[in-house]
Amino acid sequence: MENVLSLVPVLIKMAIVVGVLLLLPLPLTWLERKIAAHIQQRPGPMRVGWHGLLQPLADAIKLLTKEDHIPAEADRMLFSIAPVVALVPPFLVFVAIPIGDPIQMFGTEIALSISDLNVGLLFILAVSGIGVFGTILAGWASNSKYAVLGSLRSIAQMISYEIPMGFSVIGVVMLAGSMQLSQIVSSQQGLWNVVVQPIGFFVFFVSGLAEAQRIPFDLPEAEGDLGAGYHTEYSGIRFSLFMLAEYLVVVVLAFLNVLLFFGGWLGGPAFLPATIWLLLKVGFFIWVFMWLRFTFPRYRYDQLMAIGWKLLLPLSLLNILVSGFVML
Amino acid sequence: MTDVTVINEVTTDTGLSREVLMNLGPQHPSTHGVLRLLLQMDGEIIERVEPHIGLLHRGTEKLFESFTYTQIFPLTDRLDYLCPPSNNLGYALAVEALLGIKAPERAQYIRVIMAELSRISGHLLITGALPMDVGAMTSLLYTMRDREMVMDLMEMISGVRMHTSFCRVGGVREDLPEGCAARILEFCDIFAARISDYETLLENNRIFLARVENIGTITGEDAIALGLSGPNLRASGVDWDIRRDEPYEIYDQLEFEVITRDDGDCYDRWKCRVDEMRESLRMIRQCVRQMPEGDILIDDPKIAFPVDKDLLAHSMETHIHHFELAAYGFKVPKGEVYTAIEAPKGELGYYLISDGSEKPFRLKVRAPSFVNLQALTERTTNIKYLADVIAMLGSLDPVMGEVDK
Numbered sequence: 001m002e003n004v005l006s007l008v009p010v011l012i013k014m015a016i017v018v019g020v021l022l023l024l025p026l027p028l029t030w031l032e033r034k035i036a037a038h039i040q041q042r043p044g045p046m047r048v049g050w051h052g053l054l055q056p057l058a059d060a061i062k063l064l065t066k067e068d069h070i071p072a073e074a075d076r077m078l079f080s081i082a083p084v085v086a087l088v089p090p091f092l093v094f095v096a097i098p099i100g101d102p103i104q105m106f107g108t109e110i111a112l113s114i115s116d117l118n119v120g121l122l123f124i125l126a127v128s129g130i131g132v133f134g135t136i137l138a139g140w141a142s143n144s145k146y147a148v149l150g151s152l153r154s155i156a157q158m159i160s161y162e163i164p165m166g167f168s169v170i171g172v173v174m175l176a177g178s179m180q181l182s183q184i185v186s187s188q189q190g191l192w193n194v195v196v197q198p199i200g201f202f203v204f205f206v207s208g209l210a211e212a213q214r215i216p217f218d219l220p221e222a223e224g225d226l227g228a229g230y231h232t233e234y235s236g237i238r239f240s241l242f243m244l245a246e247y248l249v250v251v252v253l254a255f256l257n258v259l260l261f262f263g264g265w266l267g268g269p270a271f272l273p274a275t276i277w278l279l280l281k282v283g284f285f286i287w288v289f290m291w292l293r294f295t296f297p298r299y300r301y302d303q304l305m306a307i308g309w310k311l312l313l314p315l316s317l318l319n320i321l322v323s324g325f326v327m328l
Numbered sequence: 329m330t331d332v333t334v335i336n337e338v339t340t341d342t343g344l345s346r347e348v349l350m351n352l353g354p355q356h357p358s359t360h361g362v363l364r365l366l367l368q369m370d371g372e373i374i375e376r377v378e379p380h381i382g383l384l385h386r387g388t389e390k391l392f393e394s395f396t397y398t399q400i401f402p403l404t405d406r407l408d409y410l411c412p413p414s415n416n417l418g419y420a421l422a423v424e425a426l427l428g429i430k431a432p433e434r435a436q437y438i439r440v441i442m443a444e445l446s447r448i449s450g451h452l453l454i455t456g457a458l459p460m461d462v463g464a465m466t467s468l469l470y471t472m473r474d475r476e477m478v479m480d481l482m483e484m485i486s487g488v489r490m491h492t493s494f495c496r497v498g499g500v501r502e503d504l505p506e507g508c509a510a511r512i513l514e515f516c517d518i519f520a521a522r523i524s525d526y527e528t529l530l531e532n533n534r535i536f537l538a539r540v541e542n543i544g545t546i547t548g549e550d551a552i553a554l555g556l557s558g559p560n561l562r563a564s565g566v567d568w569d570i571r572r573d574e575p576y577e578i579y580d581q582l583e584f585e586v587i588t589r590d591d592g593d594c595y596d597r598w599k600c601r602v603d604e605m606r607e608s609l610r611m612i613r614q615c616v617r618q619m620p621e622g623d624i625l626i627d628d629p630k631i632a633f634p635v636d637k638d639l640l641a642h643s644m645e646t647h648i649h650h651f652e653l654a655a656y657g658f659k660v661p662k663g664e665v666y667t668a669i670e671a672p673k674g675e676l677g678y679y680l681i682s683d684g685s686e687k688p689f690r691l692k693v694r695a696p697s698f699v700n701l702q703a704l705t706e707r708t709t710n711i712k713y714l715a716d717v718i719a720m721l722g723s724l725d726p727v728m729g730e731v732d733k
Contacts, residue, residue, distance in 0.1 A: 040469035145350045149372070149714070215463055216535050225718045227356060297535045298463025300715045301372050 013114050017094050025247040026056040032290050039294045066236035071143060074233065078141035083234070083241035086134025090248035092127045096120040097255050098182045100265050100275040112275065113182070120181040121173065121260075125166055128211070128252065132158040134245065135220060135230050142233035150229025153301060154213070154220035160308035161210040161217075167316035168203035171323040172260050185264030192263040199319040201261045203312050208257065210308070212249045214289055216296040217304060254285035347375055354383045358461050358718045361728030365704075365717065372713050377705050381698075384732035392691040396657030397423055397497055400691070405491035407695060408730040410453055411446030413439070413482075414671040416495035421576055422667040422678035422691075423497045426660050429626055435499035436577040437619040441512065442485065442494060443669075444608040444615070448519070449478040450672035451559075451601040451608075454725040458598050459530055461722035462539040462715070467530060474522050477515050484508055496633075497658070498626030509616045516609045523605055531599075540594040544720035545710050546703055547592060555699045558674025560724060563600040564592030570670040581618065582611050593710070594723035601725070631658050657686035673697050673725060693733060697726040 030045070030053060037044025045052025070079055097120075098113035117123050132154060139151020173179055175196060176187035184193075194201045210217035221229030231242045258264060258281040268277030299307065350367045353359035362383040368376035388407070392400055404419045405412035417439050424430060431439070456471030479489045484505060486492040494501050530536050546556070551564040561568060569586040571579040587603040589596035625632045629649040639646040662684040668677040674696030683689040704721055711720055 036465075040466050041473060042469065145348065152371070218463070225358060225715050294466045296464060297459055297533065297539055298715075299535060300539060300713055302713065303538055 009108075009110055010114060017114060018091065021091060021094060021248060021251075022244075024251060025244050026060065028247045028250070028286070029056045029059065029243075031286075032293075035287065035290045036294045039291070060240070063240040064237055068236045068238065069233075071233050073143040075141040075143065078137050079233075080238070082134050082137035082141055083238045083245070084134075085137055086131055086245040087241050087248075089127050089129075089131040089134075090245055090252050092130075093124050093252050096123050096181060097252075097259070098185070098264075099278055100273075101182075111182075116180060116182050119179045121169060121179040121184070124181075124252075124256065125162070125169075128249070129158070129162055131245070131249065134242075138234065138242070139230040142230070144233050146227045146232045147230050150220045150226050150232070153226075154230060156301075157210055157213070157217065157219060157304060157308075160305055161207040161312070164203050164308065164312035164316040165207040165211060167313070167320060168200045168207065169260060170316075170320050171197045171200040174320075174323055174327060181259055181264075185259055185266060188263040188266055192261065192267065194261040197261065197319065197323070199315055200323075201257075203316045203319065204260065205257060207308070207312055208253045209289070209292070210304070212246070212253050212289070214250070215293045216299050218293075218298055219301055219304060250286060250289050251282070254282045254289065257285050258282050346370075352717070358721065360457070360721065360726060363701075363721070363726065363728055363731070365721070367714070367717065369714065374711060374714060374717055377711070377717055379701055379704055381701070381728075381731050384728045386733065388733040389690075389692060392688055394687065396686050397660060397688070398653075398657055400688070401493045401495060402491060404693075405493055406729055407693060407733065408450070408671060408673055408676075408697065408727045409490065410450040410727055411443075411672045412490065412492050413442035413446040413494060414450075414669065414676065416493065417443050417577070418667065418669040418671065418676045419678050419691075420495040420497055421669065422665055422680040423660060425665045425667055426663050426680060426682055427497070427631065428661075429498055429628065429631065431499045431577075431626060432623040433578065433620055434503075434622040435624045437615050438485075438500050438504060438624065439495060440577050440579065440582075441612055441615045441619075442482070442492070444612050445478050445481055445512075447608050447672040448605050449475050449482075450725075450727075451605050452478070454598065454601055454722070455526055455605075457725075458540070458594070458719070458722040459536055461718050462536065464530075464533070464536065467526065470522075470526070470529075474519060477519065481508075481512060481515060484511060496625060498628065498632045499624050501625075503624045509619075512612060512616055516613050520606070520609055523602060523609075527602060537595065539715070540598060540719055540723065542591070543594045543710050543716050544703075544723060545591060545593045551592065551703075554702050556674065556703060557696050557699065558670065558672070559587075559600040559604060560597055560674060560700050560703065562587060563589045563596040565590050570668055570675060574668070576667070576669055578615075579611075582614050584611050594719050597723040597725075629653075659684060659686055660688075668694070671696055673727065673730065674700060693730075695730040695733060697728075697730040698733075700724050701726045701731055 033055070034044045034052070045055035048054040048058045070076055095114045096117045098111070098116055100112040102109045102111045135154040136151045139147040139154070172184060172193050175193065176184040178184065213220050221231065226232070231239060234242060258278060262281055265274035265278040268274060347368055347370045350369055352365040352367055354362040354364040359365065364380040364383060366378040366380055367374060388403055391403060395403065400419060401416055404415040407415045452471045452475045456468035459467040482492055483489045485508060486494040486501070546554070546564050548564045548566045551561050551566055556564070565588055567586060567588050570576070572586050584607045587600050587607060589600050623635055625635050627635065629646060633650060633653060634640065634646050640650055660682040662682055664679070664681045666677055666679045668675050675694065676696055677694030679692040679694065680688055681690040701724060703724055704717070711717060
């Protein structure tokens, strides 16, 4: 009985996380369109609801009621599985992401994460690596040259950028002496990692952009040359699952940037609850990602590879080396 | 995955390499209309590029033959639909050459103002569209915003935003409306600052430069051999501009520089157009200042409607001419003529054969985009990747309405 009772808070937390994450892309799409519009000197969605606030709902209804089309030559099973495969990892990542120090409630201590794993960071990197399978499967199953090219680019890009990304956080792990995210945050008491590890942050940020396939690294879905890349053949609900996954990856990245390099929930003004302060920072990073998207052109495939292997990888290795020397 | 047509198997030292054919377009965001490119590709690497045209073919040249000379103007609008006044002008010059007449000076100024405005409108699209093709979406929205100002001016002058059909054989349809000159000058002032904005926005952007510099290089000799014209030719260092070298209308009375660049890559073709917009502004300013008062249509009742509309009510002869013109059009003496103007895309030529009737026997259009599109082949140096083809296509700036006719 005791064991079952201890499951209750976990289940409640899981329900909250899943619920929030499922709904989060709705305001995010609105936000992205508004940010895009204001950068481009136009009003953006204005018709549905106040300043287009209900536009995401209208979009959702449109996407859900559209014909769910599967190309005749496609591999039907893989084609249906791919969006789910792409969507699950960003959800899983949130298992290990804490949003504050443990709080006292109903006489027990409740951690503000589903599970504060002691190898949290490793878990996150590993799980988010699975996301690329969704892209690969989508491209392969569509049986379209555009989609295959998109997923080919995606594979190469993911592999190339996961390495500097993994290396760039090693410096942070060395400083904290732990892979537990809550420990990493508390190690930044007084001084944020971005100050100590500027190169690490740079590499992490850039390779994060590439991992999330955002401009200037959005080659897998470069509409300029590939139409829509790996999800060219997708429509309706399956397409929206890809969109959902894309937005969640952005949220995950924003969280990781804040937790690893910007002190997590630490350092906020006293009147703000720590969690709100964390979410503000995360919101800022989400805004930065969207801002970049409407400001930069896109790299070419070979240039992208060159940046990954010739710039970011040596930089991240250098970063580990320097951190090691300083710590010794 | 079911079979992909493998068209060529090459054994290299890294293993078997399979080349496949891929259709780019006609429904594709980056083909600027309905161009279909057949690509032979080895992965991302381009082995062969083959443009397939004809998807926008409307039989315009055949249609010309069943229209009277005045009715043809709206058809020419739809060639390069980004700059109809230029197309009108070129056609009007061809007919005027056969008739042996010239438009009154004021009309010539109005035509040149509109042609240069339309050059700005055409170049603005490519200024924004090339960066968009390489991923920077925002620039297109900026240039479209400024193009809107040109559209407003067009609307003020002709009552229509795009297909103005404002030229007539022997002049233009109407005089500039009141206050138009001031509006044009105001536009010149605003827009001059905007051009600099685009330059700072894109010229210092390393990603943009990496995508367009040293991509799709065309040497001057190749450019001439391919028959390129306009900014595409001048970007390769060939100093040729019909406005200066074979002046028509009042271009010989204007001061302007012919912009040339040295490298002939995508960036140069883009930059050449940006700089040309400045020169266009200069010409428009001069035109507005120098423009004389006077008639806007030739005073020949057999060719043009009377300028003084009151005559229609009082003079029987004018009335008859008006009816004849409106019902049957005017006759053009037998003969052949080729006239060329410097349209925004390059040399726009009209080869007109008249059999002496009210309709042309044959009117052939030498469309600059059609010729320029030839440069899009794998033989052009420095096109290696799929993304380069897009940049190259964008920088050549073809308009399919003109390519297919």
